[in-house]
Each structure stands twice: as structure tokens, then as C-alpha cells.
Amino acid sequence: MLMYMDELEEVFSYALKSTIFINRDVLRPEYIPTELPHREEQVSKLGAILAPALRNSKPSNIFIYGLTGTGKTAVTKYVLKRLYNKAIEIGSDIVACYVNTRQEDTTYRVIVRLGECIGLKLPFTGISTAEAYRRFLKVLDSRNSIMIVVLDEIDFLIKKQGDELLYRLSRSSDDLTNSKISIIGITNDLKLVEDLDPRVRSSLGEIEIVFPPYNAIQLEDILKRRAKMAFNPKAIDDAVISLCASLAAREHGDARRALDLLRVSGEIAEREGAETISIQHVYIALKEIERDRASEVISTMPLHSKLVLLAIYNLT
Numbered sequence: 001m002l003m004y005m006d007e008l009e010e011v012f013s014y015a016l017k018s019t020i021f022i023n024r025d026v027l028r029p030e031y032i033p034t035e036l037p038h039r040e041e042q043v044s045k046l047g048a049i050l051a052p053a054l055r056n057s058k059p060s061n062i063f064i065y066g067l068t069g070t071g072k073t074a075v076t077k078y079v080l081k082r083l084y085n086k087a088i089e090i091g092s093d094i095v096a097c098y099v100n101t102r103q104e105d106t107t108y109r110v111i112v113r114l115g116e117c118i119g120l121k122l123p124f125t126g127i128s129t130a131e132a133y134r135r136f137l138k139v140l141d142s143r144n145s146i147m148i149v150v151l152d153e154i155d156f157l158i159k160k161q162g163d164e165l166l167y168r169l170s171r172s173s174d175d176l177t178n179s180k181i182s183i184i185g186i187t188n189d190l191k192l193v194e195d196l197d198p199r200v201r202s203s204l205g206e207i208e209i210v211f212p213p214y215n216a217i218q219l220e221d222i223l224k225r226r227a228k229m230a231f232n233p234k235a236i237d238d239a240v241i242s243l244c245a246s247l248a249a250r251e252h253g254d255a256r257r258a259l260d261l262l263r264v265s266g267e268i269a270e271r272e273g274a275e276t277i278s279i280q281h282v283y284i285a286l287k288e289i290e291r292d293r294a295s296e297v298i299s300t301m302p303l304h305s306k307l308v309l310l311a312i313y314n315l316t
């Protein structure tokens with residue numbers, strides 16, 4: 001017991017003394033960067049499509065595709081925030097509603113969230129989905145606004161509940177007289193769109209924006225800018241950043257993975273009481289992240305797949 005106490009003391013004192021990070025929050029997944037290098041084209045395309053909302057016209061519906069970590073969520077949130085600020089500045093009524101359907105994974109919960117965005121509090125149970133949707137439309141139509149609905153990671157909703165809500169939303173102009181709804185659907189799953197009902201597909205995918213994977217040089221650039229804010233300049237050098245970028249580029253250019261590697265490398269250096277992050281720390285971080293990812297994948301598998309995996313493991 002005493003040994004653990006001493007180890008804990010040591011961990012605390014390293015953390016207190018550590019000068020590796022100056023602001024580790026900027027490496028967290030939820031941080032929205034104020035600049036998005038190598039996504040200028042997507043930012044301006046999205047901005048141009050949404051701009052008519054400022055003059056009270058309904059923007060086209062948009063489908064955004066790209067693999068994980070290609071900046072889809074960050075770019076969309078960034079552009080919406082800028083659009084919203086502009087709308088306030090000129091006094092136009094735009095409602096931007098972001099819904100992640102991995103979290104809000106039923107049609108009903110998505111509608112509750114849409115309600116929240118216009119100040120409507122729907123009960124969590126007790127009324128039908130159709131009734132909830134009707135109340136939502138009624139309140140939305142009582143104001144004269146353009147509502148931009150972002151359905152992020154939309155594959156989760158479609159796989160679980162089908163495309164009924166998408167269909168209804170894409171037909172909302174039939175039910176609304178004063179307000180309008182535009183939809184931005186975001187997905188990592190390129191096959192998803194092929195499987196959609198053709199009616200939904202044609203009305204939702206009026207415009208498509210593709211996010212290609214980043215290459216190693218682009219990732220390095222993204223990491224460098226972020227590292228400047230996150231780390232004490234003495235604690236990190238370019239070799240460490242290049243390594244994180246090239247390891248993340250090896251699979252596909254996933255910026256989330258690259259940023260995770262950098263953050264975890266820093267945390268390992270800190271835990272060890274080191275003054276700088278070394279190449280070794282990056283390799284340890286890589287292993288840690290891969291182990292976490294494998295156990296996450298396994299934990300979400302159905303029981304039968306787990307048993308098959310166990311059988312194979314026992315054979316080897």
C-alpha cells in the first residue's frame with residue numbers, strides 16, 4: 001500500500017512540475033479551431049451555398065462525405081458559427097441546429113433536439129413521433145425563419161431508424177408557409193447514400209461536398225499550428241510532429257488520429273517526468289491508442305463475433 005502511495009505522490013509531483021503543456025485543451029476533440037488550413041475550398045463552398053439564408057432564401061440541401069478525421073464536423077460548425085454571427089449582425093433570423101445522430105440516435109430524440117433549437121421543450125415520452133414533429137413544425141412556422149439542420153454522422157440514424165425523418169424533413173416545404181428548413185447531412189459512410197431511397201437521395205443530395213483525406217504534409221501543417229498553442233516550445237520539436245503526421249497519414253489522412261497521437265505523446269512524456277517529448281513517447285502513444293481502439297471495436301461487437309474471436313485467440 002505504501003508503495004502505491006509513493007507512486008501516486010510521484011505522479012502528482014510530476015504533473016505539478018510538468019512544463020510540457022501550456023494549454024492541452026486545444027488538442028481535445030471538441031475544440032473548434034479558429035483556422036482550418038487545407039480546407040479553404042470546402043469552407044468557401046459551404047459558405048457560398050448557405051449565404052442565401054442571410055436574405056431569407058432557403059439554401060440547397062447538402063450532403064457532405066469524407067472519411068473520419070477529414071474535418072467535416074469542424075468545417076461545418078465553423079461555417080455555421082460565422083453565418084450565425086453574420087445573421088445577428090444584420091438582424092436576419094437564421095436558426096442553426098447541430099444534431100449528432102450517433103448521440104441522438106432515434107427519430108424522436110432528433111426531433112426533441114430540433115425543438116430545443118427553436119426554444120420548444122418537447123416531453124421525452126408520452127407523445128408519438130408524428131405528434132412531436134407536428135408541434136415542432138407549428139412552432140417553427142410561427143416565426144419567419146430559415147432553419148439549417150445539420151445531421152452529423154447520419155449513418156447511425158439511418159441504420160437504426162431508416163430514412164423516414166430525412167424524407168419528412170426534405171418535404172417540409174409542403175407543411176410550412178413562413179419558415180423553411182435546409183438540411184446538411186454528414187457521413188463517413190460513402191455507401192450509405194447509394195442505399196437511400198432515391199426520392200430522399202435526390203432531394204437531400206442537391207449539392208455534395210467531398211472531404212478528401214489529408215496527406216502527411218497537410219497533417220504536419222495542421223499539427224504544427226496546434227502544437228504552437230498546446231505545448232511549451234522547449235518541450236517539442238519538428239521530428240516528433242512529423243512522426244505523428246506520417247503515422248496518421250499511413251492509414252488515411254485522419255487529423256483526429258494525428259492530434260490524439262500528439263496529445264497522448266505529451267501525456268506520456270509528462271507522466272514520465274520528461275522535459276521533452278521524444279520519438280519513443282510517440283511510439284508508446286501509438287500502441288496505447290491502438291489498444292484502446294481494438295478494445296472499443298471488440299466491445300461493440302455482437303456476442304457471437306466475440307465468441308468467434310475468443311475461439312481464434314485460444315487456437316493461436
Ligand SMILES: Nc1ncnc2c1ncn2[C@@H]1O[C@H](COP(=O)(O)OP(=O)(O)O)[C@@H](O)[C@H]1O
Nearest residue numbers: 029036037039068069070071072073074255256
Ligand atoms: N483543416 C484542419 N485544421 C485544423 N484542425 C483540423 C482540420 N481538420 C480537422 N481538424 C481537427 O481534427 C479533428 C477531427 O476533425 P473532424 O472535423 O471532427 O473530422 P470528421 O468530422 O471529418 O470526422 C478535430 O479535432 C478538428 O479540430
Ligand SMILES: [Mg+2]
Nearest residue numbers: 072073074152
Ligand atoms: Mg465528425
